[in-house]
Every structure is written in structure tokens, then in C-alpha cells.
Amino acid sequence: MSGAVPQPLSSRLASLSFAAVKRLATSALPFVVVILLWQFASLFFPRFLFPSLIDVFWRCIDIFSSGAMFADVLATIYRILAGLAGAFVVGGLLALLMVRSRAIDRFLSPILTLFQGIPALSWVVFAIIWFHGVEFRIFFIMVMTTLPAFTFQVLGALRAMSRDLMEMVFSFRPTRMKLFRVMIAPAILPDILTAWKVNLGNASRVVVVAELVGATGGVGYQLLQQQQLFDMAGALAWTLQLVFFVLIVQGALTLIENTAFRYRAVSERGI
Amino acid sequence: MTDSVAAGEAAIHLDQVSKVFGKNGNDTAYRAVDGLNLEVRPGQMLAILGKTGCGKSTIFNMIAGLTEPTSGTVRVSGRDPFSDFDWFRGKMAIVFQNDRLLPWRSALQNVELGLEMLGMAAADRRAVAQQWLTKLGLGGHEHDYPHALSGGMRQRVSIARAFATNANILLCDEPFSALDESTAGRLRAEFVRLVKENGKTAVFITHSISEALDIGDRIVVLKRPAMIAYDVSFDAATGPEQRESIRSRIGEVLAA
Numbered sequence: 001m002s003g004a005v006p007q008p009l010s011s012r013l014a015s016l017s018f019a020a021v022k023r024l025a026t027s028a029l030p031f032v033v034v035i036l037l038w039q040f041a042s043l044f045f046p047r048f049l050f051p052s053l054i055d056v057f058w059r060c061i062d063i064f065s066s067g068a069m070f071a072d073v074l075a076t077i078y079r080i081l082a083g084l085a086g087a088f089v090v091g092g093l094l095a096l097l098m099v100r101s102r103a104i105d106r107f108l109s110p111i112l113t114l115f116q117g118i119p120a121l122s123w124v125v126f127a128i129i130w131f132h133g134v135e136f137r138i139f140f141i142m143v144m145t146t147l148p149a150f151t152f153q154v155l156g157a158l159r160a161m162s163r164d165l166m167e168m169v170f171s172f173r174p175t176r177m178k179l180f181r182v183m184i185a186p187a188i189l190p191d192i193l194t195a196w197k198v199n200l201g202n203a204s205r206v207v208v209v210a211e212l213v214g215a216t217g218g219v220g221y222q223l224l225q226q227q228q229l230f231d232m233a234g235a236l237a238w239t240l241q242l243v244f245f246v247l248i249v250q251g252a253l254t255l256i257e258n259t260a261f262r263y264r265a266v267s268e269r270g271i
Numbered sequence: 272m273t274d275s276v277a278a279g280e281a282a283i284h285l286d287q288v289s290k291v292f293g294k295n296g297n298d299t300a301y302r303a304v305d306g307l308n309l310e311v312r313p314g315q316m317l318a319i320l321g322k323t324g325c326g327k328s329t330i331f332n333m334i335a336g337l338t339e340p341t342s343g344t345v346r347v348s349g350r351d352p353f354s355d356f357d358w359f360r361g362k363m364a365i366v367f368q369n370d371r372l373l374p375w376r377s378a379l380q381n382v383e384l385g386l387e388m389l390g391m392a393a394a395d396r397r398a399v400a401q402q403w404l405t406k407l408g409l410g411g412h413e414h415d416y417p418h419a420l421s422g423g424m425r426q427r428v429s430i431a432r433a434f435a436t437n438a439n440i441l442l443c444d445e446p447f448s449a450l451d452e453s454t455a456g457r458l459r460a461e462f463v464r465l466v467k468e469n470g471k472t473a474v475f476i477t478h479s480i481s482e483a484l485d486i487g488d489r490i491v492v493l494k495r496p497a498m499i500a501y502d503v504s505f506d507a508a509t510g511p512e513q514r515e516s517i518r519s520r521i522g523e524v525l526a527a
Contacts, residue, residue, distance in 0.1 A: 165371055167367075167371075168365070168367060169373075169384070170337065171363075171364070171365040172360065172364075172384060172385045172388040172436070173361075174388050175388075178387065178388055182387065186375045261375075262416075263374055263376075263418070264374070264418070265419075
């Protein structure tokens with residue numbers, strides 16, 4: 001056998017860091033292209049159409065450093081998370097009921113499908129007519145717009161659980177609590193995280209609509225102010241706050257996935 | 272132990288048991304088991320043999336308490352395994368046809384599963400699980416996830432999981448059928464040794480005559496719909512000629 005000459009450590013480290021830099025450059029490339037195009041456009045168009053991204057950057061710093069403005073960002077984040085948590089809890093319970101009873105499934109499925117067809121703006125109008133409190137209105141809108149997706153996703157995950165594994169766990173006679181902890185929760189966790197990822201994007205769009213119409217603070221409210229002032233740099237800076245938030249939460253969810261699902265086999269050949 | 276079966280009392284008792292799938296009177300109703308009577312003594316290793324679709328798995332599921340008989344009574348340690356389901360926690364363990372390991376748990380955590388259901392403290396159940404993995408030659412693989420183990424290793428983990436609870440009654444549904452003959456033979460020998468050493472009552476479902484002869488000290492051959500066509504007991508003293516005659520007889524019954 002011709003023995004392969006082992007690569008020296010320094011050479012292996014160099015090839016590893018080259019791979020990391022290449023990966024980073026590949027993922028950053030689309031953003032760099034968009035930024036360059038925007039900045040190029042800002043040289044030829046008026047500020048209210050394409051403001052310089054340097055202006056936008058300083059506006060972002062203003063938002064971060066001003067307590068009052070950052071409170072608006074936090075208010076929006078709170079509304080998104082509260083709405084998603086509410087929809088997840090209600091949707092999870094509905095999914096459990098639906099998977100246990102065919103009659104409940106037959107009753108609730110058409111209602112949830114109907115809800116899916118109602119535009120977010122309609123829920124905003126209904127909430128304004130039905131309720132007084134601003135926060136409750138926004139919470140209601142967030143829950144109603146994300147509830148069907150959460151319910152159907154959790155329901156799908158519950159139905160897709162392996163019958164073989166369920167029977168195996170049942171053979172040890174678990175209590176309901178232990179069955180949930182050792183079997184149901186780990187089995188549906190991947191779908192739950194996917195549901196959160198999908199609904200997070202939806203919720204961050206819906207919350208702006210809800211705040212535009214019915215709130216006296218938050219990113220949506222601030223965007224309305226920028227529109228009235230024709231301030232594109234401000235509108236972009238406030239929009240970026242939501243983008244940053246979504247990116248951070250998506251990153252956290254990906255981190256949880258990478259840690260929680262390390263048991264999964266990875267094929268060397270991709271699909 | 273308080274749950275041990277009194278001498279002379281059957282560990283498993285099936286009296287006029289029938290199982291019909293689908294509603295009575297429905298054209299699609301299917302009678303999987305028809306008036307079956309069967310007794311298994313404590314400490315006996317019963318191999319149930321039969322062709323595919325003869326109702327072996329239905330009997331297995333009824334003894335395990337996973338399926339309710341349509342008529343007749345099933346008693347395990349004097350109790351109904353379906354209605355007294357929780358009472359059998361830690362008293363009955365199952366080795367399935369495929370390993371059925373939880374993919375999100377390591378080999379060690381999979382073996383701990385039954386002990387967790389019994390409420391054993393984490394350190395104690397880890398020690399017991401570790402001991403069983405070592406006994407089955409899986410030392411060093413405790414923290415491997417199922418996808419990293421071979422088919423034979425995974426099946427050994429599932430055997431360890433069943434033995435770890437120290438249940439008196441073991442139910443096995445063709446546990447070695449998916450393995451190559453060499454691995455299956457080795458595991459079969461290990462399994463018989465462990466059952467004998469630990470004084471378990473075992474019901475072993477198989478469709479292989481050789482496996483039934485290797486494992487059981489009694490063989491019951493079933494004919495569709497799950498009726499006993501042949502019932503024979505033997506022991507270590509049974510010579511090769513007698514075993515050969517049992518094998519021929521089983522072959523004839525199955526072919527008939």
C-alpha cells in the first residue's frame with residue numbers, strides 16, 4: 001500500500017480557514033451586490049428616493065442610541081413574540097384536540113381554512129371595531145393571522161409521528177406526561193421550529209400593518225411617520241430594525257436546530 | 272416480588288380468544304384469531320410459528336395489551352393486559368421485529384427508556400443501562416446515536432432495553448428476521464442464554480422453523496385464522512433425531 005503523506009497541521013488549518021472565508025464570502029455576496037447597487041443609485045437620484053446608505057446607517061445608530069426610539073423597536077418585538085406565543089399555544093392545543101377526535105377535526109379544519117383566506121388588513125379592521133385596547137387589538141390580529149398555520153403545522157407533525165415508535169413507547173406503559181416528554185415533544189420539535197421560522201416572517205409583516213392602523217408606537221407607527229415626512233432614510237432604518245430582529249431570531253432557531261438535531265444522519269451526497 | 276405468578280398458575284392464559292377486524296356484519300370484517308386457547312407456564316420459552324398472515328402478530332398485540340380481543344379472555348399474570356394496561360409497567364417487555372430505537376436518543380438513553388418509565392433515579396438507570404450494553408458487547412458505543420450503529424448493534428440495544436427493566440415476561444416479535452444469518456444466530460444464542468439465566472417467561476414469534484427449534488422449549492404452530500395446528504414441547508435432552516422429526520412434522524403442518 002502506498003502510504004499517503006499526512007498534511008502538516010499548518011496546511012490543514014490554512015485550507016480550513018480558506019473554506020470558511022469562501023463560505024462567508026458566498027453568503028455575503030448577494031447583500032454586497034444589493035448595497036452597491038443602492039449606493040450607486042443614490043449618486044444619481046434625489047435623497048427622498050434613494051438616500052445614501054451612510055445616512056441610513058446613522059439613522060439606525062440614532063434608533064439604537066435613543067431610549068424612546070429603541071422602546072418602539074422593543075414594543076414591536078414584544079408584540080410579535082406575544083402574538084406568536086399566543087397562536088402557538090392555542091394552535092398546539094387545537095391540533096392536539098383535532099388529532100384525538102375526528103369530529104373536532106372535521107369541525108375545526110374548515111374554520112381554520114376560512115381564517116387562512118381572511119387578509120391581515122381585514123383582521124385589523126375587525127379588531128378596531130370589536131376592541132378598545134390597542135395592545136389587545138394587536139395581539140388579537142397577530143394570533144388570528146398566524147393561528148391556522150401553527151395549528152396545521154403542529155397537526156401535521158402529530159399525524160406524521162411514527163406509529164412503530166409510539167407502540168414501542170406504549171409497550172413501557174408511560175404516563176401521559178412521560179409519553180409527551182420522551183416521544184411526542186422530540187418527534188414534533190423539528191416541525192415546531194420550522195413553523196416558528198415560517199410564522200416569524202409572516203408575523204413581522206403583519207405587525208407593521210397592525211401598528212400602521214391602530215397603534216401609537218412601534219415600528220409600524222414610526223414607518224407611518226416617515227411616510228408623512230417623505231423620509232426614505234428613516235423608513236429604511238426602521239424597516240431594518242425588523243429585518244435585524246428576524247435575522248437574529250432565525251439565527252437562534254438555527255442554532256437550536258443544529259444542537260437539538262445533531263442525532264440526524266447526514267448523507268455525504270446532497271439531494 | 273409481589274407480582275410473581277404462583278406455582279402452577281399460567282403466566283399467560285388465552286381462553287376462547289377471537290379477534291375480528293372491522294365491524295360485525297360488515298363485508299370487510301376479517302377474523303384474524305378464532306377461539307384460541309393457549310397457556311404458557313412461568314419460565315417457559317414458547318415459540319409461536321406460522322405463515323405470514325396467520326394471526327401471530329394479532330396474538331402478540333393482545334398479549335402485550337396493545338389490542339383488545341373481540342371475545343374471550345386474555346390473562347397475563349392473572350390480569351387483563353388491555354384493561355389493566357398500566358399495571359404491567361415494568362412487568363412485561365417487548366422486543367420488536369425492527370429495533371424501534373428513538374433516533375434522538377443515544378444507545379444508552381434508549382436502554383434507559385423503560386427504567387425512566389419506572390421512575391428510577393437518573394444515576395441508577397444509567398448504571399443499569401450501561402451494564403446491559405456492556406453485557407451485550409456494546410461497551411464504547413453508549414453515546415452513539417442509532418444512525419451510527421449497524422443493524423445488529425441496534426437490535427442488541429433494543430434487546431438491552433427490554434432486559435434492563437427486569438420484566439418477568441418477554442414478548443418478541445421476529446426480532447432477528449431483518450438480520451443476516453450469522454448475526455441473527457449469535458444474537459439468538461445470547462438471547463436464549465439471557466432468558467434462561469434471568470428466569471423469564473418468553474413468547475417468541477417467528478416464521479422460521481430453525482429459529483423456533485433453537486429458541487423455544489415449546490413450539491406452537493398456528494394455522495389461519497390463528498388456530499393451533501401443532502403443539503410440541505421439548506428440552507435440552509431432546510436428541511437430534513427427535514428434533515429432526517419435530518422439524519419434519521412442523522414442515523408438514525405448515526405445508527398442509
